Amino acid sequence: xxxxxxxxxxxxxxxxxxxxxxxxxxxxxxxxxxxxxxxxxxxxxxxxxxxxxxxxxxxxxxxxxxxxxxxxxxxxxxxxxxxxxxxxxxxxxxxxxxxxxxxxxxxxxxxxxxxxxxxxxxxxxxxxxxxxxxxxxxxxxxxxxxxxxxxxxxxxxxxxxxxxxxxxxxxxxxxxxxxxxxxxxxxxxxxxxxxxxxxxxxxxxxxxxxxxxxxxxxxxxxxxxxxxxxxxxxxxxxxxxxxxxxxxxxxxxxxxxxxxxxxx
Numbered sequence: 714x715x716x717x718x719x720x721x722x723x724x725x726x727x728x729x730x731x732x733x734x735x736x737x738x739x740x741x742x743x744x745x746x747x748x749x750x751x752x753x754x755x756x757x758x759x760x761x762x763x764x765x766x767x768x769x770x771x772x773x774x775x776x777x778x779x780x781x782x783x784x785x786x787x788x789x790x791x792x793x794x795x796x797x798x799x800x801x802x803x804x805x806x807x808x809x810x811x812x813x814x815x816x817x818x819x820x821x822x823x824x825x826x827x828x829x830x831x832x833x834x835x836x837x838x839x840x841x842x843x844x845x846x847x848x849x850x851x852x853x854x855x856x857x858x859x860x861x862x863x864x865x866x867x868x869x870x871x872x873x874x875x876x877x878x879x880x881x882x883x884x885x886x887x888x889x890x891x892x893x894x895x896x897x898x899x900x901x902x903x904x905x906x907x908x909x910x911x912x913x914x915x916x917x918x919x920x921x922x923x924x925x926x927x928x929x930x931x932x933x934x935x936x937x938x939x940x941x942x943x944x945x946x947x948x949x950x951x952x953x954x955x956x957x958x959x960x961x962x963x964x965x966x967x968x969x970x971x972x973x974x975x976x977x
Contacts, residue, residue, distance in 0.1 A: 716743040717750050718768075724761045724919040725912070726754055733769025738777035739832045744810050747836070751813030761923050762915035763817065765840050766824040766908050773833025775854055795863070804865065807832075811839035811865035815934065818927045820918050824911035825900065830854045830888075835862060838869035838899070841930065842914070844907040845900040849891045856886040872937065873898040923976055924960040928952075 718729045728750050730737035737743075754760055767773055795805055804812040811832075814821040823840035831854040837843055845851075855862045862883060870879045874897050882889070882897075894900045904910040918926055928951040936944035955961050960976055967974035 715746065716740070717746040719750050719753070721757075721760060723916060724759060725764060725915040726757070726760045726762070727764045727766065727912070728754075730767040730773055733767075733771070735777060736771040736774035736828065737767040737769065737833070738774045739810075739836075740777040740780055743777075744806060747810035748806075748813050751810070751817065754819075755813075755817055761819055761919040761926065763814070763819060763821040764824060764908070764911045764915050765814065765821055765837070766911065767826070767833075769827075771827030772823070772825045772829040772849075773836055774828050775831025775833045776858075807863060808865050811835045812868070814839040814841075815865075815868070818930060819923075820915075820926060820930055822911045822915055824907040825849050825851075826907055828852075831862070832864050834899075835864040835866055835869065838873070839865055843900040844902050844904050844910045844914070845891050845894065846907050847891050847903055847905065849894070849900075849907075850888050851894050851899055852886055852888045853882045854886045856884060920973065922955070922960040922964045922974070924955045924958060925964070928955060 716730070716732055718731045720727045720729075728747075730743070730747070732738060732740075732743065754763060795807070798805055802809070820842065821840040822842045822844065823837045825837055825843055825845040826849055827846075828850050829837045830850075830852045834851050834853055837851075853862050853866065866883070870882075878897055881887075889897065889899065891900065891903050895903055902910075932947060932951050936947045939947065963974050963976060
C-alpha cells in the first residue's frame with residue numbers, strides 16, 4: 714500500500730503521509746516515497762504551493778520502532794550507507810525526505826496535528842511554514858534511542874532558534890507543547906484546524922505571481938546567512954528577473970482593476 718498520497722488541485726499539491734494506523738511512523742518504504750513525492754513535484758511547473766500533512770490525526774510519530782530491529786541487524790553497513798550519496802546529491806537516504814522540501818522552488822506549508830516526534834519533527838522543519846493545532850506535541854526524540862537527529866536538523870534549526878535552545882531540545886528529547894514551540898520558533902502559528910488553514914494559505918500563495926513567490930523563497934533561502942553585500946546584491950538580481958515582466962505587469966493591472974490576476 715502507498716505510504717504517501719499526493720493530490721493536486723488548483724495548482725496546490727497536497728502530500729499526505731498515509732500510515733494512520735502507525736501514527737504515520739517512518740519505515741524504509743515511507744522514506745523512499747516521501748523523497749519521490751518531493752522529486753516529482755520539483756518537475757511539475759504547474760504546482761505553485763505544497764501542503765504537507767498526515768492522515769489520521771497525527772502528523773508523524775518518527776521512526777517506526779520495527780525499523781530498530783532491521784537497523785540493529787545491519788549496523789556494520791549502516792555507517793557506510795550514511796555517506797552513500799547519489800550523483801549530484803548532498804543529502805543521503807535518510808536526509809532526503811526532509812531536505813527535498815527545501816530544494817523545491819515553491820513554498821511548502823506543513824499542517825501539524827497530534828504528534829511530530831523525531832524524524833516527524835525533522836520532516837516538518839523541512840517545510841517553509843508550519844501551522845499547528847493547539848494540542849500538538851513536538852520532540853526531537855532521537856536521544857532517547859541513543860541516536861543523533863540526522864535528517865537535516867542542522868539546516869533547519871539554525872534558521873529557527875538559538876543554539877542553546879537547540880542544544881536543550883536535542884540533548885533532552887523533551888516533548889514541547891504548541892505555545893512553547895511557537896515561542897521557540899519551531900512553529901509559525903497555532904490554528905484550530907491546521908489542515909484547513911494550510912490549504913487556505915496555499916491557495917492564497919498559488920494565486921500570487923509565481924515568478925515572485927519562487928524568488929521570495931530563493932531570496933530568503935540564499936540571503937538569510939549571507940553577507941550584507943551578498944544579500945543586497947541578491948535582492949537586486951532577483952528583482953531584475955521579475956520587474957516589468959508579464960507576470961508582474963499582470964499583478965499591477967489586476968490590483969488596479971480590482972480583479973483576480975490571471976497568471977496562466
